[in-house]
Amino acid sequence: MSKRSQQTINTEQNRGTVSVIQGQASGATTTTSRPPGGSLQLVPQLVPATPAEGGGGGGKAKMKKTSGDKDSDEYRQRRERNNLAVKKSRMRSKQKAQDTQQRVNELKEENERLEAKIKLLSKELSVLKDLFLEHAHNLADNVQAPGAEGASPAHNNNNNNNGAFSSSGSSQR
Amino acid sequence: MSKRSQQTINTEQNRGTVSVIQGQASGATTTTSRPPGGSLQLVPQLVPATPAEGGGGGGKAKMKKTSGDKDSDEYRQRRERNNLAVKKSRMRSKQKAQDTQQRVNELKEENERLEAKIKLLSKELSVLKDLFLEHAHNLADNVQAPGAEGASPAHNNNNNNNGAFSSSGSSQR
DNA sequence: CACAATTGCGCAATCC
DNA sequence: TGGATTGCGCAATTGT
Numbered sequence: 001m002s003k004r005s006q007q008t009i010n011t012e013q014n015r016g017t018v019s020v021i022q023g024q025a026s027g028a029t030t031t032t033s034r035p036p037g038g039s040l041q042l043v044p045q046l047v048p049a050t051p052a053e054g055g056g057g058g059g060k061a062k063m064k065k066t067s068g069d070k071d072s073d074e075y076r077q078r079r080e081r082n083n084l085a086v087k088k089s090r091m092r093s094k095q096k097a098q099d100t101q102q103r104v105n106e107l108k109e110e111n112e113r114l115e116a117k118i119k120l121l122s123k124e125l126s127v128l129k130d131l132f133l134e135h136a137h138n139l140a141d142n143v144q145a146p147g148a149e150g151a152s153p154a155h156n157n158n159n160n161n162n163g164a165f166s167s168s169g170s171s172q173r
Numbered sequence: 174m175s176k177r178s179q180q181t182i183n184t185e186q187n188r189g190t191v192s193v194i195q196g197q198a199s200g201a202t203t204t205t206s207r208p209p210g211g212s213l214q215l216v217p218q219l220v221p222a223t224p225a226e227g228g229g230g231g232g233k234a235k236m237k238k239t240s241g242d243k244d245s246d247e248y249r250q251r252r253e254r255n256n257l258a259v260k261k262s263r264m265r266s267k268q269k270a271q272d273t274q275q276r277v278n279e280l281k282e283e284n285e286r287l288e289a290k291i292k293l294l295s296k297e298l299s300v301l302k303d304l305f306l307e308h309a310h311n312l313a314d315n316v317q318a319p320g321a322e323g324a325s326p327a328h329n330n331n332n333n334n335n336g337a338f339s340s341s342g343s344s345q346r
Numbered sequence: 347c348a349c350a351a352t353t354g355c356g357c358a359a360t361c362c
Numbered sequence: 363t364g365g366a367t368t369g370c371g372c373a374a375t376t377g378t
Contacts, residue, residue, distance in 0.1 A: 081349080083371060089351055090369085097270050104273060107280035114287040121294040128301045135308060251364090256356060258365055263354090266367090 069075055242248055 078349090079372070082351095082373085085350055086352085086371075087369090089353090093352090097273070100270070100273050100277060103277050104280060107277065107284060111280060111284055111287065114284065114291060117291055118287060118294065121291065121298060125294060125298050125301065128298065128305065132301065132305065252357070254365080255358085259356075259367080260354095262366055262368090
């Protein structure tokens with residue numbers, strides 16, 4: 001399913017050679033396709049030979065199999081193959097983009113997780129440090145004025161201390 | 174240098190579908206293009222009127238301004254605008270994809286940084302905890318068997334605590 | 347040299 | 363009415 005049409009426009013300055021063409025079509029080769037409601041008209045058209053081209057050096061006007069050029073034959077086949085390849089390539093490209101996007105999301109999530117963990121650890125750390133200082137003081141006191149002891153027996157080091165100790169916020173970035 | 178349209182239709186089995194026609198081109202892409210009268214050779218092309226259109230809708234062969242259709246005039250202008258828009262859109266799309274990719278890299282880097290930080294904090298934490306336990310033991314010993322003091326800070330039997338506490342230094346790259 | 351994969355481009359349909 | 367998107371085919375290039 002495909003048709004063609006072409007145009008060549010040349011864009012801009014073209015140097016050496018270039019040309020552009022165009023076309024449009026429909027169809028899907030493999031499974032389905034077809035624009036839904038669409039309907040258009042077909043334009044049958046034959047192109048008269050389109051000779052021309054002598055090419056630069058000694059070209060001939062004739063081409064054999066290598067190019068029944070443009071009108072049909074292998075050309076068409078090649079086109080179709082290419083179209084297929086293009087489709088495939090594009091699909092892949094798209095997929096890749098999507099994956100990349102997803103990757104971003106995943107990484108973002110992980111980042112958050114890590115940051116949370118850091119926060120937690122920082123808190124724990126600060127608590128411990130405070131405790132440590134306290135002990136130090138107590139010890140000092142003890143040394144100087146023995147008598148009152150029982151400073152802090154139980155160290156609760158567990159994790160769920162989400163309580164609120166104020167804790168210094170060490171944040172840095 | 175410039176070529177123009179051609180169309181060929183090829184048949185492949187197709188079914189309701191599209192097709193297009195075209196003709197014309199321009200010499201310059203940018204604004205203004207309108208092939209005036211003289212032009213090079215055009216590909217002989219006639220659009221066969223496809224008589225009988227099957228559609229139900231009453232197609233006419235006539236169109237007025239709304240469509241000097243396809244051959245020139247406004248059409249060309251519209252096309253050109255669209256082409257421009259397309260280009261812009263694609264550029265943007267590409268740019269975006271690139272940005273996304275970069276974002277991935279950045280996030281990846283940040284992740285590593287965060288992980289390193291976590292590692293560091295964890296280490297600090299464990300050191301402190303050990304220190305604590307030791308102190309606790311020492312204290313206990315002291316309580317039970319006073320006499321040998323020296324409970325002060327400096328003894329650590331094993332770990333080489335890299336130094337320390339001292340209020341942290343958050344080091345980050 | 348052949349052939350698949352990419353890439354730039356214009357067209358047209360559709361979205362908004 | 364008009365830009366923005368999107369699917370598609372063509373062709374030139376590039377990679378194998």
